[in-house]
Amino acid sequence: MDDISFFYLIRLMDDFTYNFELLRATREKKKIKAQSIAVDLCLSERHIISIEENSLQYFPSESLRYTSLKKYILALGLKNEDVIFNFNEVDPTPSLLKKK
DSSP states (O other): OOHHHHHHHHHHHHHOEEOHHHHHHHHHHTTOOHHHHHHHTTOOHHHHHHHHTTOOTTOSSHHHHHHHHHHHHHHTTOOHHHHEETTTTOOOSOGGGSOO
């Protein structure tokens, strides 16, 4: 990876923000336990809590948290654009994992 690509990737990670309060509020409103949705998404409960607290603590990379976040948004019946700020501009998913 050249210096420009690396800088761009870091910039994308810095711009990646989302409404984590909306996720917890939606889950609690629907009376879904963190453990239950974690099982459905093949994640751990601590991954769900980490997403809801806007923490990278239990994820080895930002791209894995981003992918898990998108699965979580879908499972709650929300739209990516309603949760992820600048959704159409920011995508930390590695290019090899993106659908063509």
